[in-house]
Amino acid sequence: MPIAYDATRLFLGPLSLTPRGIDRVDLAYARHFFEHSNDDCWAILPTAWGTRAFPRERALRGLTRLEELWAENRQPAADGAWMSLAPTMQAGKSSWHLPRNGGLAVSTRMTSLLKATGIGFGKDVVKTLKPGTVYVNVGQIGLAVPYLLRWLNKRPDVRPLFMLHDVIPLEMPEYVSPGAVKAHAAMVDQTARYAAGLIVTTRTAQLAIELELERRGARALPTLALPLPVPSIFREPPDPDPTLAAIPYFVVCGAIELRKNHLLLLEVWKRLHRRLGAATPHLVIAGAKGWQGDLILDRLRRSGDVSTYIHALHGLSTPALKRVISGARALLMPSFIEGFGLPVVEAAALGTPVVASDIPAHREVGHPETVFVDPIDGLGWEAAIASFLPAGPRRLAPSTDYASLTWTEYFAALSSFIRRIEDGGAALD
Template structure:
């Protein structure tokens, strides 16, 4: 516990320093653009509002607001693939039905972070006949997939289970009527908790985001019948947070956790982009980091480590794959103005899954300097490709990566540089982690929900 508190203090200091750098970057831009104080104030307020609104539906795991997302046509539900269709698909006459909400992913698209989890589980839940993915639209609960065998509109009845799998913290007002209706007929609310980042590390998100998440946590999570976390570490964070703050939950609340998958869609046939191919065409070895550019991901630590290595004469490239996210202006400026940018420092900010697979396949190792995670999908994705992983010494990474990961001291760029150099000078060996697919993940989740196989509860 003492070490955990020390780590949290170190993280808070680091995040505060990043915010200070962001403020300095804003001031630099204001002077460079010769904005008058009033115009600058309005500009930054509008920008803050933009970040909040584009992130409030959980795009890229709370923090990817780099681009405006067009809301998709709500009537254009995806067609149910023929191989998944069946006359007995979640028969309307069955008892104890399970419905999985995927509304934000349908509305706003995206295929990273939470959205990847939602898409993979939605497809398998209906294929394996254990749940029906649904969406909220115009005050109704509709089937996510479009097919004659599926009910269009859903009405809850006794024994039903409603699973909030998606990033639902931006849908509080829309979900509450359905949750009340579920309770009225004796149904069960199951909420999936991807992390507690806005509560435990509020400096990593905007104040508005913290307020919104806190309200969702209070009115939805704490009033759930069951809570499922994406890792045991997140579950322990939840239990500790509830205990420290003496929060009330339902008397018979059960808490569980399950592991996420690591494989990509085998049917994906797209070719990598020219940018990704250019990375691998160069014979100079490279290390890769994957994830949205934002303060909690620790990119400055990794960049400092590579700067040390370059000064030591280590001829390795550092490839960053991820979009610019919230509070990343200073980091983006640092990357683009870096003396190695375009040579030994590369940034793929529009990478596809095909690009990611391609870069995983040819890299020396994954460098994962993140300081706060609920799970850490890049870690297990890289492991699936046999890619060595160097990651921050976090409990959740030990849980997901075990002995297959090389750990460096949290926020320590010197230790990270030493770990990278040691791996650089060793013959690269494939170190494939035990394979855990999205099929495995979906079966594990189904077992928790259908068999009430939750691992723990709250001690009162």
């Protein structure tokens, strides 16, 4: 089947030092289609001269260069964020590795990507795509800017397939910026207007998205509800740093923003420090700054003596993140709301215990041994965290059924779903 893959988010990838979860999913999809599609496969990008289609060869060169810029496969020994963590933790000091992607650096990185792909005008998307092409948009940026989808009006034969990860900004606007609320409303509006099919990651997200579509009077869409596979590196044996074996620490992964509830953990750590003093465990915060991130980091920095036990890291490669999670007493995920919660699955796949907020998405994707605590129950979180301190590190019991889906199986299901869309089929779960 001919594919037109929206590469807008990936083209803007150099704006970030490391990818977010949605970026990693976008990259996996792009790799799949551009490497394995047997028919035409075009990268779709907005340009100054309109939306254009670019050939797969240029797209693949761009993906390779983007992975190099993100240093996704960099080993811990070559990872600045990891190398800033282990020595300071051993010395009983705090570490703050929050590099900035300044204007000159961004310009250099974008230029590097353009050199890899080659500069060209591309082809007119309306004239180039074969009849019945499936247009796939996973990165969502185009969905938030209605102008970028107007070309679909001239090609009603093209079948748009959109992924919506969640509608959190519409469910809980108090935890996001006003711009995010507006952008998400536009995404749902454009899905209602154009989509021939929808991809979601959980039933929880599906129900919320369908409710928003229903509010807009949209027809029921064929929907593929399929969890995201765990990256293969998290299926390999854990590799904790032996030099940190005697130092108890916990890790929380994800953007540093109000929705992730870092400030609850700060209050918990203050209570732990009053009780335990020098025996207080360390808290490793792995993630980039999100909305109100500076406010959260400022509170963490100004937390007195307890700040000695707090470490904030941005830019960890995937192998380094795996090492951090491997050695943690538990991964903590106190979010107020999630559409999926990939760190919960990644940690459990490594055998690292998980304490997660008791919300529907976590209940849906969590390991059977996950400890669930209400996201506003500070005493409950303190008790859960303290329970992992006395006996040393633990491992979750292996479960062959948990999070067993591979990317190969995932894309096989996606291909079947696309064929059903071509045939006018109904929902596939």
